[in-house]
Amino acid sequence: MKAIRVDQFGGPEVMRLTEMPIPQPGVGQVLIRLMAAGVNPVETYMRSGTYPQKPQLPYTPGYDGAGIVEIVGDQVTSCKPGDRVYTAGTISGSYAEYTLCNEIQIHPLPAKVSFAQGAAIGVPYATAFRALMQRARATPGEIVLIHGASGGVGTAAVQLALSYGLQVWGTAGTDRGQSLVMELGAHRVFDHGASDYADLIMQATKGHGINVILEMLANKNLAKDLTLLAPFGRVVVIGSRGPVEIDAREIMSRDADVRGMVLFNTSPTEMSRIHAALNLGLENGSLRPVISREIPLADAVKSHQVIMQPGASGKIVLIP
Numbered sequence: 001m002k003a004i005r006v007d008q009f010g011g012p013e014v015m016r017l018t019e020m021p022i023p024q025p026g027v028g029q030v031l032i033r034l035m036a037a038g039v040n041p042v043e044t045y046m047r048s049g050t051y052p053q054k055p056q057l058p059y060t061p062g063y064d065g066a067g068i069v070e071i072v073g074d075q076v077t078s079c080k081p082g083d084r085v086y087t088a089g090t091i092s093g094s095y096a097e098y099t100l101c102n103e104i105q106i107h108p109l110p111a112k113v114s115f116a117q118g119a120a121i122g123v124p125y126a127t128a129f130r131a132l133m134q135r136a137r138a139t140p141g142e143i144v145l146i147h148g149a150s151g152g153v154g155t156a157a158v159q160l161a162l163s164y165g166l167q168v169w170g171t172a173g174t175d176r177g178q179s180l181v182m183e184l185g186a187h188r189v190f191d192h193g194a195s196d197y198a199d200l201i202m203q204a205t206k207g208h209g210i211n212v213i214l215e216m217l218a219n220k221n222l223a224k225d226l227t228l229l230a231p232f233g234r235v236v237v238i239g240s241r242g243p244v245e246i247d248a249r250e251i252m253s254r255d256a257d258v259r260g261m262v263l264f265n266t267s268p269t270e271m272s273r274i275h276a277a278l279n280l281g282l283e284n285g286s287l288r289p290v291i292s293r294e295i296p297l298a299d300a301v302k303s304h305q306v307i308m309q310p311g312a313s314g315k316i317v318l319i320p
């Protein structure tokens with residue numbers, strides 16, 4: 001099979017398309033023929049060798065994918081060859097024509113959801129769900145500001161928050177991104193590149209503030225986020241690419257919370273609840289992953305360059 005291999009940490013160009021043997025499933029494992037693989041920012045951090053968790057070299061990147069079950073190992077009971085599935089984690093990496101998974105890492109893909117959309121579920125939707133429901137503990141009627149609503153996690157969070165009865169406000173850095181956020185049904189959208197965006201948001205709350213902020217770039221926004229919070233408000237730090245200086249008094253004066261999250265810390269029980277909920281949303285159509293770009297697997301290098309550029313409008317996927 002064709003697969004991307006990383007032999008050394010470095011820039012996007014360290015990813016090479018190579019020929020590899022097709023892995024064979026052991027007990028409790030499933031082999032999937034992939035139709036699409038999701039590209040997430042974390043895979044760029046890991047490839048560069050700067051992420052705290054370093055994969056053992058050489059490796060094939062990728063957690064998310066969607067395709068058809070090819071072979072099931074002994075004791076696998078939840079799927080059979082021919083089933084449409086998406087992955088949330090893999091054993092052998094998803095930037096490939098086939099991927100090997102533990103049974104617990106695969107989930108049914110409803111017929112109405114395309115393979116490209118299926119590859120956009122694992123990390124982005126589970127992250128958005130965990131941030132909103134399990135970390136922020138948002139309640140219907142609250143205002144949630146999704147700071148970075150145009151990307152993979154942000155578009156997922158907009159859909160989840162709307163389906164849960166929240167008032168959804170989002171930010172994006174381009175006209176295209178802002179249009180997408182409104183098309184998804186958000187109530188308000190703001191430009192996080194504008195120097196006065198925080199004033200505009202505060203004015204729009206009529207001084208009450210925001211109940212929940214899902215933050216994709218805390219190193220840029222956390223200090224301002226704290227000033228936007230309503231009493232008892234919560235910021236969930238999903239993404240951060242450097243240090244930030246804050247005024248802790250802004251937290252103190254509101255009885256506010258700043259809560260971090262990394263998807264890897266989610267327990268198996270919490271994860272199975274997340275995917276059960278996602279499955280219902282995918283089935284009833286409230287969750288509809290947005291694909292911005294399909295890139296051939298052979299051009300994986302390009303996908304890592306594009307995902308780090310501004311101007312997100314949904315999810316980038318690789319097509320084997």
Ligand code: NAP
Pocket residue numbers: 040041042123124127147148149150151152153154171172173174177192193216217220221237238239240261262263264307308309310311312313314315
């Ligand atoms: P993505 O698809 O590349 O989207 C990036 C998002 O960040 C876009 O909406 C982008 O908006 C926005 N952004 C850029 N500059 C911003 C700014 N100054 N303020 C607010 N938002 C800004 O990435 P993703 O998959 O959605 O992931 C988003 C972040 O969360 C990344 O840093 C990623 O590493 C992190 N993440 C963390 C976890 C976790 O477990 N903690 C899981 C998944 C992702 P424009 O392009 O419109 O400017």
